[in-house]
Amino acid sequence: MCGIAGLFLKDKSLEPQLGALLATMLSPLSDRGPDSAGFAVYGADMPGAVKLTLRLPAGSDSGALLARLEKAGATPLKHAIHDTHVVVTLAAGDEKAARAEIAKDQNVSLVGAGRRMELYKEVGRPDSVAQRFGLAQMAGTHAIGHTRMATESAVTTNGAHPFTTGPDQCLVHNGSLSNHNAVRRELIREGLTFATENDSEVAAGYMTWKLRQGASLAEAMESALDALDGFYTFVIGTESGFGVLRDPIACKPAVMAETDRFVAFGTEFRALVDLPGIDGAKVWEPEPARVYFWERA
Amino acid sequence: MPEVDLAVTPLRELNAALHKLKPDTNETSWRVLNPRGQHAIAAGLDAPILVTVEGHAGYYCAGMNKQATVVINGNAGQGVAENMMSGQVHVKGDASQAAGATGCGGLLVIDGNASARCGISMKGIDIVVKGSVGHLSAFMAQAGNLVVLGDAGEALGDSIYEARLYVRGSVKSLGADCIEKEMRDEHKAELRRLLDAAGVDGAADVSEFRRYGSARKLYHFHIDNAGSY
Numbered sequence: 001m002c003g004i005a006g007l008f009l010k011d012k013s014l015e016p017q018l019g020a021l022l023a024t025m026l027s028p029l030s031d032r033g034p035d036s037a038g039f040a041v042y043g044a045d046m047p048g049a050v051k052l053t054l055r056l057p058a059g060s061d062s063g064a065l066l067a068r069l070e071k072a073g074a075t076p077l078k079h080a081i082h083d084t085h086v087v088v089t090l091a092a093g094d095e096k097a098a099r100a101e102i103a104k105d106q107n108v109s110l111v112g113a114g115r116r117m118e119l120y121k122e123v124g125r126p127d128s129v130a131q132r133f134g135l136a137q138m139a140g141t142h143a144i145g146h147t148r149m150a151t152e153s154a155v156t157t158n159g160a161h162p163f164t165t166g167p168d169q170c171l172v173h174n175g176s177l178s179n180h181n182a183v184r185r186e187l188i189r190e191g192l193t194f195a196t197e198n199d200s201e202v203a204a205g206y207m208t209w210k211l212r213q214g215a216s217l218a219e220a221m222e223s224a225l226d227a228l229d230g231f232y233t234f235v236i237g238t239e240s241g242f243g244v245l246r247d248p249i250a251c252k253p254a255v256m257a258e259t260d261r262f263v264a265f266g267t268e269f270r271a272l273v274d275l276p277g278i279d280g281a282k283v284w285e286p287e288p289a290r291v292y293f294w295e296r297a
Numbered sequence: 298m299p300e301v302d303l304a305v306t307p308l309r310e311l312n313a314a315l316h317k318l319k320p321d322t323n324e325t326s327w328r329v330l331n332p333r334g335q336h337a338i339a340a341g342l343d344a345p346i347l348v349t350v351e352g353h354a355g356y357y358c359a360g361m362n363k364q365a366t367v368v369i370n371g372n373a374g375q376g377v378a379e380n381m382m383s384g385q386v387h388v389k390g391d392a393s394q395a396a397g398a399t400g401c402g403g404l405l406v407i408d409g410n411a412s413a414r415c416g417i418s419m420k421g422i423d424i425v426v427k428g429s430v431g432h433l434s435a436f437m438a439q440a441g442n443l444v445v446l447g448d449a450g451e452a453l454g455d456s457i458y459e460a461r462l463y464v465r466g467s468v469k470s471l472g473a474d475c476i477e478k479e480m481r482d483e484h485k486a487e488l489r490r491l492l493d494a495a496g497v498d499g500a501a502d503v504s505e506f507r508r509y510g511s512a513r514k515l516y517h518f519h520i521d522n523a524g525s526y
Contacts, residue, residue, distance in 0.1 A: 250413050253375060269334030269353050269374060283353060283372055285393055285412045
């Protein structure tokens with residue numbers, strides 16, 4: 001099962017509602033993925049700065065972490081607390097020092113990084129996860145979300161989607177990969193590290209590896225068609241938009257909708273019914289083994 | 298004419314009301330508003346009624362249909378009219394995967410495209426798709442007719458038994474044991490009947506279609522293949 005929602009806004013006037021709209025998309029997908037949820041929101045950037053999304057153990061004090069970062073020479077320019085996650089904005093030049101400091105503390109996880117991407121995920125019913133993080137109040141240009149029903153690995157926060165694939169990039173997956181152990185071993189030999197036994201993390205790792213070798217995102221997605229075996233619909237978020245790829249057999253459902261104001265992806269049409277003007281939208285099923293991409297000009 | 302708004306009425310209530318109808322009911326025309334992609338709308342009907350769904354339906358709409366006519370003024374999700382026994386289902390938009398799967402009878406008409414596995418394991422249903430069908434359509438199709446006015450995707454009719462496939466456009470590839478066959482007069486007459494029933498009228502000429510069916514080499518045991526088992 002699992003459910004995916006993706007929303008790319010064309011109409012700037014909808015940007016303040018991005019999170020609220022994504023929340024209406026995730027809620028009906030709870031039936032497909034009740035055990036955990038996550039989402040990446042592409043919000044405002046700050047020139048010359050980078051955003052790190054960090055996860056702390058529930059109830060711990062983010063103030064101490066912020067103080068340690070400052071002491072390490074990575075002074076947070078601003079920060080925002082969302083339940084167990086804190087988004088820290090730093091001068092881009094301080095990112096390396098911040099990452100080194102974060103790596104020292106095994107209780108703190110770096111969930112995602114980028115100029116615009118903020119990434120949140122937790123175990124729990126999707127509605128309650130969205131509420132805890134305050135999704136409905138978030139603004140931005142585009143967002144992708146996921147509701148998980150675990151099949152290949154344990155129900156843990158690290159096993160929840162999205163998985164980050166690089167700065168401002170993340171991947172969500174509906175399906176199950178059958179060759180993930182073999183691909184993981186190959187990627188480990190190539191120097192990648194993995195936090196879980198999860199199959200989708202391998203797909204994210206594969207994309208990271210291809211991009212690192214200089215492939216464009218479209219090329220990386222094309223080559224995933226050959227490298228990854230199993231069932232999948234991937235939605236991949238980037239700084240400027242999102243991409244969609246279904247496996248050639250296309251067992252996993254997918255539907256898209258487009259109007260003058262937005263492009264939306266949903267595992268089921270039920271995820272799209274509360275979007276503004278959906279009744280007049282062009283609604284279609286993306287073709288198998290074809291890379292789709294929507295980007296801001 | 299009963300009108301049921303699924304934004305207000307729970308879907309189970311609608312389906313229960315439809316299931317309760319007697320064969321001689323006077324409530325023969327129903328309108329369903331705000332389907333909002335819900336699953337199994339108007340599934341399991343067994344009365345000569347008309348149900349019109351005003352919008353996009355979710356999975357298994359009009360599944361297991363007997364006698365009824367179900368019209369969907371929108372797209373249909375996976376498995377529309379799956380296992381239909383009789384009656385008619387008309388999708389005015391596109392249909393998702395496995396449209397008409399395992400259907401035993403009746404007529405399924407899709408005005409738009411149908412995606413993968415249209416008519417998978419069909420057992421006597423007639424399906425007319427005015428657009429194109431996706432890969433593995435009519436997989437293991439046993440009986441009935443699949444008519445496609447557009448194109449067919451990869452592996453059409455893979456492991457087909459005795460269903461008949463008529464395609465006007467291109468076929469990306471034929472599946473195992475599926476071959477092109479001669480269009481004899483009986484096939485042209487059958488195809489004309491199906492096109493008329495689907496309301497295609499004169500817009501399509503039967504001579505534009507090609508017929509595909511089983512080479513009958515796969516489903517009979519053949520001693521030369523003993524090593525494959």
